[in-house]
Amino acid sequence: MTGAAAALTLGSVTFASPAGAADGDQETQTLRGTLPTGSPDFVYVPVEVPSGVREIRVAYTYDRPSVPAGTAGNALDIGIFDERGTELGGKGFRGWSGGARTEFFLRADDATPGYLAGPVREGTWHIALGPYTVSPQGLSYEITITLTYGEPGAAVRPAYPPSRAKGRGRDWYRGDCHLHSWYSDGRRTPAEIAALARAAGLDFINSSEHNTHAAHAHWAPEAGEDLLIMLGEEVTTRNGHVVALGTDPGTFVDWRYRARDNRFGRFARQIRRAGGLVVPAHPHATCIGCNWKFGFGEADAVEVWNGPYTPDDEVSLADWDSMLVASVRGGGREWIPAMGNSDAHRDPDVIGLPQTVVLADDLTREAIQEGIRAGRSYVAESKNVSLTFTASGGRGQHAGIGERLEAAGDTPVTVRLEVTGAPRCTVRLVTDQGVLFTSAPLPVAGSGVVEWRTTPAYAAYVRAEVRHEAAAGPLPGALAAFTNPIFLGRS
Template sequence: MNAITRRGLLTAAGAGTIVALAPISFAAAATGTATQVVEGHIAPGPTDFLYLPVNVPRGVQQISVSYNYSKPTVPSGTPGNSCDIGIFDARGFDFDGSGFRGWSGGFRTSFSISRTEATPGYLPGDVMPGTWHVVLGPYQVAPQGMDYHVEVTLTYGDPGPRYVPSYPPTKAKGRGRAWYRGDCHLHTVYSDGRNLPADVAAAARAAGLDFIVSTDHNTSASHGAWGPLAGDDLLIVTGEEITTRNGHWLALGTKPGEWIDWRFRARDGVFDRIQKQVHRAGGLCVSAHLYCPWIGAEWKFGFEGLDATEVWTGPWGWDDDAAVSTWANLLSAAVRENKPWLPAMGNSDAHNPTNVIGLPQNVVLADDLSRDAVLAGIRAGRSWIAESSKVDLEFTATSALGRKAGIGERLKAGATEQVTVSVRVGGVPYGTVRILTDEGQMLQGSLDASGAGAVTWLTTPQAAAFVRAEVRHPLADGSAGHTSMDPGLTFGAMAAMTNPIFLGHG
């Protein structure tokens, strides 16, 4: 038994709090299999990751790992045991290193890797000789501690043919400069989802999407499966959801096959370094579901260096309202401090067949349907969020001198020059249209049963530093939603919302 307590902990910058166990070794062989078992106990404490070294000899065709852990009864309200798993090969497990070979979190109890294939979430390739490391991530440890049992099996023999990934192209047919719809937060069986990549692609097409981004948790393993599923009508962009102990974020537009390390906390001081890695590849860094109530999922990193923030995740809920309020405050602070502003995004975070892909979706003004053009549109904030492709919206600001600006742009006008703000909406029966500024809501209008209509408001850059629009559904009943001091201001879940249009010379 390997008893792990607070003593002997190793702390590595950017690798969380880690524990290293004594290695296990296997003898060389020509054929057959060999299995070794490691058992131990993890006491409650600050252990983030436990590394089990495995000395792999030459001639191994496949490495397989299975594990289980104790799940004792805990008092009501106390987290029970939860333990993730992954593996690094002989190239090492250094932070942001090249030895990463897969991660399945707590979604699987076993996995295998060979030169030809691997369990989803893991990377096929040579089972090279040297010291591999099985990684346990005790996400939650009960007051009684956690007993673990790990079995490592090596299969000897011919390595077989090499796996060849099929990455998606970086460009689809498109319509030139146009508004394109996409969902940028999606999961498959390659992490903790139950959808196959083919299921995701089919659902994206059915939802009327033009592009999607693959963001499986902490692994790039699905990237090589998307190639056959892309087409002239659907751009598929590779990415990753980085699941840290202090919040989750999306790396959108990573290089195919590129892996982004997640083994750090906000206090480790490496987030900026990881963001730069994503930016060097031309990708975007986006904070996800800011107020998700799950352990470790609420955002704790701040917003410095981000390219956007996800303010609407899946079906509308209280946490989305909180995220929109936080984002609106960030917009006002950016204006006040004359700093760059942070665009808003909305995504489904769909994992399973019961989740609706494209609820919500980003409608992005891009020069073409290509990876670079779509990411550029998101980065610039030339986008709005819709609950489905049935919702249409047009949002503009026009100065008295005839200048015009759209979402994510700046309308250059004098401080006292009159500006006409217009919102046109379709697809939201009995909806409420709101025009908001850095001072809050300025105008509220209603749509009829057709769901189509327009709202116009007059202002000046002196009165409003920016304008943005929301479209809300009516209340489902009289007991939920938002009511201000004005009893006439009552509305329900979000149907659409825009990034701002800035007014004045800035």
């Protein structure tokens, strides 16, 4: 047991003494086993690595028998820890590919994407298996481990992208903070992602591979004055996923725990100590292990819109709005801002669908994070959609997205939304009572201005939604954009 998620450690795999091994000599061992239904979350295979090893290579296969309808089949993830051990916190972590690869290698000068290059030192390494789902018949696996002897290559010093780009001063900046490359289960290279981000009109992106920081050292060539590249991770637990947004280069965040293990707070604090934001991702996604179960007490923001707009995003939006209603009981001081990201993995996933548009003092990691944390942002489906959302009262009072209009309860307040790039869309203004205003469809040109009048006594906050035409029935159409709220009244 690891003290966190349930784990099982198997018997060791031992290699012969390297005495007399010539440069390039190899040794291979193969082991087989079967995991039953209800296996622990992690199964560790100790590997006794002798001295003089230049490279370790691991390949694996497992069976995929037919299962009854509605029953999960076999899925087995894999990664590796070095001689520093498997203790929760990741000191010995050397890589994770989940189920995206059937083999990987590590050596001093290179490693498979998702894994960390570095010396293969003598000691007990551990192959980490993650039986994500196990069929009723069990999961039979085969692992082949190959050691290559010889002098290690020269270690490569990591180079990281800068934490600032050439901004426009205080302005609205567009970004996508949930993306996957071939360093986890994506299919695009960092260069391809950066090119698509620029084409989507983005000013910043965030690297967020599943359970590995191996991509961090490979983004520097793609950064430029026009594109800020932040570094992070998608921490992919069995009880939900969280984006570590904009952490210090080289930060690894462990994922081997469930909500019942009471470990998440420790790692949320680690993300913040490393300069990052804690952002629960797609909290109502329907995939196994994707639904968020850790609560929102540690969240700096929440990903309400993930990729093309779907019913689970609608549920996330409603859930977030309920949290806003709860927050106004405390004067709106503890509310959690919303954001949207593409979670793009491969073609035809669209980078920048959606994108978070942030009011920041400059195009730097710290300024973008501060804007997200403060809720000075809205979410749009593309670079074509732009919003200006304000509230004004008497005596020249004025507030924008994420701010508070300080006014007495009976003060007349005018809420104004300017929209461009949303043809035939409908504007809805939402308060703590629900939807209190719905506009006529915008013209084909996609631009329009909507005004609505209220008081702080009637609406504790107001936020805007821009919706496409409904497909059928009373359900609202998919979002084209939405804003964080403007709070009304005394704090």
